Amino acid sequence: MSATSEKSELRTRYRFERHERYLDHSFSHLATSSEFSKASAIASYISYGDEPNTQELNEALLKSGKDLYLPRVNGVDLAWVRWSGASDQLAPSKLSKQLLEPTGAALTDLSVINLIVVPALRIDRSGYRLGQGGGFYDRALPKLSAWSIGLIHPDEISSVDLPREEFDVPLNAAATPDLILRFNS
Template sequence: MGISEEKSSLRTRYRQERNARYIEHTFEFLVSSPEFTRATTIASYMSYGDEPDTHQLNQALITAGKTLVLPRINGDQLEWVRWTGEPEGLEKAKKILEPVGPAISDIGKIEIVIVPALRIDRSGYRLGQGGGYYDRALPQLAAWSIGLIHPDEISSEDLPREPWDFPLHAAATPDLILRFQKFN
């Protein structure tokens, strides 16, 4: 079995496990962490289904005076759009909510990017949903990256990796930030 097939098999297994034991959590505590306190522009996403919930976190970031940008799929890339917290600033695209409006022109202003993940290993490598959008986006961002996962989704074994996989700087569960590598 090749790496792509192994990842696909793991995605199926991890989605089933997540679905069987999903409990809603909040990640608002991140707003008071040192990285988030210092940042002014933060990229997040709108969670769906049994993903770790970002809705309260996104609102808390806006309330804290942060500029929040959300991803929108454009071809095979992500573009980032400022969102003010208003529901009418979102529209459904397949099963996810995406922001409406113009994409920001300077992605260099993004200081933190919050990333979805099914699992993250102890080296910071993540297994995502399989679209490759974040694998293409992360190398373009000079931002501290943190993946959101449920409490039992840190893998003690290395996840399969391909050359384009990009390690995260940290992972967050509902009550813990696990930092993998220094960020300058």
């Protein structure tokens, strides 16, 4: 079975498992970790559905004076837009009305982003993630020289290696509501 096929099957299984046991958790504790404290500009996202909730984390980052950037789909890539926390600066995505994206001008100098928060369905112990399958973060991560952390629910750290393809990029860390697991990357 190819890595692409295996990933597709795992996504179906992991989405079902996540939906069956979803509990809302706070990730705001991340804002006080050393990596977040040192970063001045952070890329995050607006969670939806059963994804780990980013609302409290994003609010904590804004309250601590960080520049917060959210992604907006721009063709096959992500554009990053500075967000102040105002709901009137968000609009439904062209991909899905459930997804909210920032309005406004996109960041032109990606080197200002020090840290990126990444969604994931699973992350293995080497830092490789399984995302939703659109490839947006696989294309975005190599363009950023930022420290990367994926948000997952408890029990979503995989004890076995996830299938990998040549474009997959390992994260620097994974976070659950209770811990940060830093990888050797």
